[in-house]
Amino acid sequence: EPEVTQTPSHQVTQMGQEVILRCVPISNHLYFYWYRQILGQKVEFLVSFYNNEISEKSEIFDDQFSVERPDGSNFTLKIRSTKLEDSAMYFCASSEFSEAFFGQGTRLTVV
Amino acid sequence: GIQVEQSPPDLILQEGANSTLRCNFSDSVNNLQWFHQNPWGQLINLFYIPSGTKQNGRLSATTVATERYSLLYISSSQTTDSGVYFCAHTTSGSARQLTFGSGTQLTVLP
Numbered sequence: 001e002p003e004v005t006q007t008p009s010h011q012v013t014q015m016g017q018e019v020i021l022r023c024v025p026i027s028n029h030l031y032f033y034w035y036r037q038i039l040g041q042k043v044e045f046l047v048s049f050y051n052n053e054i055s056e057k058s059e060i061f062d063d064q065f066s067v068e069r070p071d072g073s074n075f076t077l078k079i080r081s082t083k084l085e086d087s088a089m090y091f092c093a094s095s096e097f098s099e100a101f102f103g104q105g106t107r108l109t110v111v
Numbered sequence: 112g113i114q115v116e117q118s119p120p121d122l123i124l125q126e127g128a129n130s131t132l133r134c135n136f137s138d139s140v141n142n143l144q145w146f147h148q149n150p151w152g153q154l155i156n157l158f159y160i161p162s163g164t165k166q167n168g169r170l171s172a173t174t175v176a177t178e179r180y181s182l183l184y185i186s187s188s189q190t191t192d193s194g195v196y197f198c199a200h201t202t203s204g205s206a207r208q209l210t211f212g213s214g215t216q217l218t219v220l221p
Contacts, residue, residue: 031207043154043197043211056208093209098142098201099159102207105152106218 002026004091004103011096012109013082021077021106024091032075033093033100036068041065053110083108113138117198117212124219129186132215134198136179142201143174144209145183149194157183157196188219 005024013019025032034046047057047067054067064080069073079086087110092103114137124130134143145157158165158172159197160181165172169188174181181198195216 035209037152040185042197042213043209045208045210048208058208066154091154098161099144099156100205100207101156102146102154105154107152 003039004092004094004101006090006103006106009104010107010109014028015084015110016081019079019082019108021079021090021092021108022102023075023077024073025075025092026096026101027073027096029096029101030039031095031100032067032069033095034077035091035093035102036088036101037105038088046077053091080110082108083092084110113140113202113210114201115198115210115212117196117215120213121216122218123186124217126188126190126219128185128188128219130188130217132183132185132196132217134181134183134212135194136200139176139179140200140202141206142209144183145163145172145181146199147192148214150199154197160189174212177187185217188217190219190221193217193219200205 007022032049037043047061048055066078068076089105091105093100112217116135119134141177147155162176169186171184195214197213197214
């Protein structure tokens with residue numbers, strides 16, 4: 001069964017460093033998303049991407065975040081200068097129409 | 112925005128018991144989904160159920176869109192059912208991003 005895959009599964013980074021989280025969405029899907037979940041809290045929307053551009057973004061998605069689809073299969077989230085409060089589980093998701101499917105997540109720890 | 116209330120917030124069951132989890136919405140919602148977040152943090156799709164009833168093994172879900180709620184039924188619970196159950200919906204219009212509820216933490220004891 002097709003699935004969304006994310007790498008790495010865990011990443012530890014120093015405060016102020018840049019990180020890139022990677023995702024391979026399901027191949028025939030057209031809509032891509034990033035969500036995050038701070039430990040013990042609910043899942044929050046960050047950004048959606050369609051037709052090679054951002055279609056929606058939340059107020060969490062400020063200038064330190066960016067997304068890219070560098071080739072036909074990968075979808076990346078970059079955090080330019082990480083802060084302690086960026087520590088969270090980051091989920092990539094994709095959808096063909098309405099139902100979204102999530103990857104297994106990348107647990108980011110900023111120290 | 113639309114308020115999503117999930118109940119109960121916590122639930123402890125003995126293995127083999129049945130349970131019902133509920134999502135209430137303050138307004139009409141689209142594209143309702145139920146997820147199970149397992150102890151490793153993975154979000155597992157359970158149901159895409161904007162309306163009606165669906166069943167998948169021991170799990171079933173019902174959404175009554177006109178009355179703004181959805182129910183998830185778990186029958187004959189197993190310890191592997193433990194985790195957090197989230198409902199999520201998209202808002203109206205062209206927006207496709209999901210808004211998640213706060214979840215129900217389910218613990219199934221052996």
